[in-house]
Amino acid sequence: xxxxxxxxxxxxxxxxxxxxxxxxxxxxxxxxxxxxxxxxxxxxxxxxxxxxxxxxxxxxxxxxxxxxxxxxxxxxxxxxxxxxxxxxxxxxxxxxxxxxxxxxxxxxxxxxxxxxxxxxxxxxxxxxxxxxxxxxxxxxxxxxxxxxxxxxxxxxxxxxxxxxxxxxxxxxxxxxxxxxxxxxxxxxxxxxxxxxxxxxxxxxxxxxxxxxxxxxxxxxxxxxxxxxxxxxxxxxxxxxxxxxxxxxxxxxxxxxxxxxxxxxxxxxxxxxxxxxxxxxxxxxxxxxxxxxxxxxxxxxxxxxxxxxxxxxxxxxxxxxxxxxxxxxxxxxxxxxxxxxxxxxxxxxxxxxxxxxxxxxxxxxxxxxxxxxxxxxxxxxxxxxxxxxxxxxxxxxxxxxxxxxxxxxxxxxxxxxxxxxxxxxxxxxxxxxxxxxxxxxxxxxxxxxxxxxxxxxxxxxxxxxxxxxxxxxxx
Numbered sequence: 001x002x003x004x005x006x007x008x009x010x011x012x013x014x015x016x017x018x019x020x021x022x023x024x025x026x027x028x029x030x031x032x033x034x035x036x037x038x039x040x041x042x043x044x045x046x047x048x049x050x051x052x053x054x055x056x057x058x059x060x061x062x063x064x065x066x067x068x069x070x071x072x073x074x075x076x077x078x079x080x081x082x083x084x085x086x087x088x089x090x091x092x093x094x095x096x097x098x099x100x101x102x103x104x105x106x107x108x109x110x111x112x113x114x115x116x117x118x119x120x121x122x123x124x125x126x127x128x129x130x131x132x133x134x135x136x137x138x139x140x141x142x143x144x145x146x147x148x149x150x151x152x153x154x155x156x157x158x159x160x161x162x163x164x165x166x167x168x169x170x171x172x173x174x175x176x177x178x179x180x181x182x183x184x185x186x187x188x189x190x191x192x193x194x195x196x197x198x199x200x201x202x203x204x205x206x207x208x209x210x211x212x213x214x215x216x217x218x219x220x221x222x223x224x225x226x227x228x229x230x231x232x233x234x235x236x237x238x239x240x241x242x243x244x245x246x247x248x249x250x251x252x253x254x255x256x257x258x259x260x261x262x263x264x265x266x267x268x269x270x271x272x273x274x275x276x277x278x279x280x281x282x283x284x285x286x287x288x289x290x291x292x293x294x295x296x297x298x299x300x301x302x303x304x305x306x307x308x309x310x311x312x313x314x315x316x317x318x319x320x321x322x323x324x325x326x327x328x329x330x331x332x333x334x335x336x337x338x339x340x341x342x343x344x345x346x347x348x349x350x351x352x353x354x355x356x357x358x359x360x361x362x363x364x365x366x367x368x369x370x371x372x373x374x375x376x377x378x379x380x381x382x383x384x385x386x387x388x389x390x391x392x393x394x395x396x397x398x399x400x401x402x403x404x405x406x407x408x409x410x411x412x413x414x415x416x417x418x419x420x421x422x423x424x425x426x427x428x429x430x431x432x433x434x435x436x437x438x439x440x441x442x443x444x445x446x447x448x449x450x451x452x453x454x455x456x457x458x459x460x461x462x463x464x465x466x467x468x469x470x471x472x473x474x
Contacts, residue, residue, distance in 0.1 A: 094139065094298045099129045106132055111195035112160050116153075119191045120348030120419045122372060122398055125150035128157070130302045136161045140299035141278045142292060150420045151280045152188050155248050158278070159222060160193045162246065168199065168219035169243035173271070175227055175264065177255040179204040184450055185250065186224045198222065203229045203239070213238040227255065227263035234270050241270050252281040252288045261287055268295050314428055315473055317466040318442040318452060327415055327443050328359055334413070334441070335365050337471050338393050342386070343411035345395045346427050348419060353395050356415065360395075369395040398423050414442045417451045421458040439473050441466055 040046050100106050103116050103124055124132070127145045135141050135158025143151055159172040174189075176182040186202040193200070201215050203225030212229070216238045223230065223239060233239035247268075249255060255264065277296045281288055292299055321327050331345070347353055350371040357369040368391040370382045385391045398418060412428045428440035442463060444452055456463055467473075 094300045096130075096134050096139075096300050098133055100124065100133060101129055106136070108132075108136070108157065108161055109196065112157065112192065114195045115160075115192040116157065118194065118349065119153075119188075120398070120416070121153065125420055125422055127151060127302060128154050131155075132157050132161075134300040134302070135159075135276075135278060138162065138276050140276060140296040141302065142284070142296070142299045143278070143280045143302045144284055145280075145282065145303070150422070152185055152250065153192065153420075155250070155278050155280060156185070156189045156192050159189070159246055159248070160196060160198060163196075163198065163221050165197060165221065167243065168221065170216070170220055170223050170239060170241075171243050172222045172246040172248070173230065173241075173244050173267075174222065174224040174248040174250060175230060175255065175260075175267070176224065176250045177226070177258050177260065179206060179226060180450065181251065182224050182226055189222055189224065200224065203233055205229050227260040227267065231263050231267050234267060242272065244271055244275060246276045246278070247271055248278040248280065249291070250280045252279045252291070253284070256287040256291075264291070265294075314438045314440055316428070316440045316442070316461060316463045317470075318444045318463050319466045321443050321445055324445055327445075328356070330443060331356075331360070331413070331415060332363060332365065334470070335360075335393075338411060338413070339366075340471060341410045342389065342392050343394070343413060344409055344427075345393065345413045345415050346418070347395065347397060348416040350397060352416070353397060357395050360393075365393070366391070367393045367395055371397050398427070410438050412438065412440045414440065417442055417444065417448045417455070419451075421451070421455045424455050425459070439470070441470070 101124070103113060103121065106124075108116075127143060128150045131141065131143050131151075131154040135155060141158075143154065145151060155174070159174070163171050174182075174185055176185055182202050182204050186200050189200045190198065199220040200222045201212070201220045201224070203212050203216075203223055205226055205228055207229075209232070212233060213236070216223070216233060223233075225233075230239065234241060249264065277299070279288060279292060279296070279299070319330055321330050345356070345367075347356055350373050353369050353371045357367055360367045368382050368386055370379050374382075382391070382394075386394050395415075414424075414427060418424050418427060428438070442448075442452060452463060455461075
């Protein structure tokens, strides 16, 4: 019936059933089927194995939320805690409620602080406020938060704080699911540790094994890598594990979903027994929980729920500038458009505010500038001028992103993309306030591609290339 219907005719299940029943009736097999009317409206009522239940909840909660809906860690946790409770593990975690709302209050090495500020961070994100200190204290840590909330800088800061720089041996090992992410972490670690003289190397597939061996033998403080290549280096004893005191799994859920579980276990077995473990993950599937049970000692759990974020009403574009040095020309080309309306230009460091302001003024473009090194009185005067409309273009940093309440601003330019996706909203949210429409233009070099991709995923938006008629959009 179903397969032989002539092309274009429709399979009719009722017609099929009447035929089938007639056939079954002729053969005296009306009772050919078993009938069961039992309906279970919850997985718990199905009397399934507890480990299967854990898997179902992890999969449904973490993986099956329809696109654009929000992963709710609390709901996931209540299920997971119920399971832990059954197994007598309610006290599995260590609780720490300490929150630091500035990097200065974290008692970090002064050269690490310099690196953090030079990289463009000015105020710690929610996860950094809670997560850096426990890691610096040497505690095992599980951090559950969406990508883009500043997890990478959290564990990089914790690692850099604890290294013994007089000992040029691998003391921290960081695993990531992909080559690109490992290389990104290496870049952040190196930048934050710039004034500490940290030696970092990325061990990833697709690169020369011999080159890896040469660099590892010459001595490094931190190795970042993918599980396959790292395990290979440990097996060959090119990477020695005896001085490793910190072990970090970044994007643990993605690593486990890619089938790296056995390799992660194999690597664990080769590390010293007292190693500090950090697990960073957007979700905590049962396999990740299993890792925490096997290898972690009463971890501190830090859970940051993503805010309900929206960028409605704001048109977002990017301009491909390829190289950093081409950004200035691109900005000058856009200046006539900027001056039609009021606009804010964001850069990542205070020094760059001064540099860009000088460059723009030397080309006879009128701009104002403000950043955290200026005294409050000067900043107030500049902001007053900007609010009154007597100055039309303002150059600033993230620190002031949340405080610029200017209704006339309808254009924001990210000369530098923010170092954390969550700051993107605070910057471009300026331009769409009070129901006004706004335009955001992001300058993108080849190094920025990953960050722009993270931003698009984080906010579930598409950022398109800037059209030529930008003035018509304002």
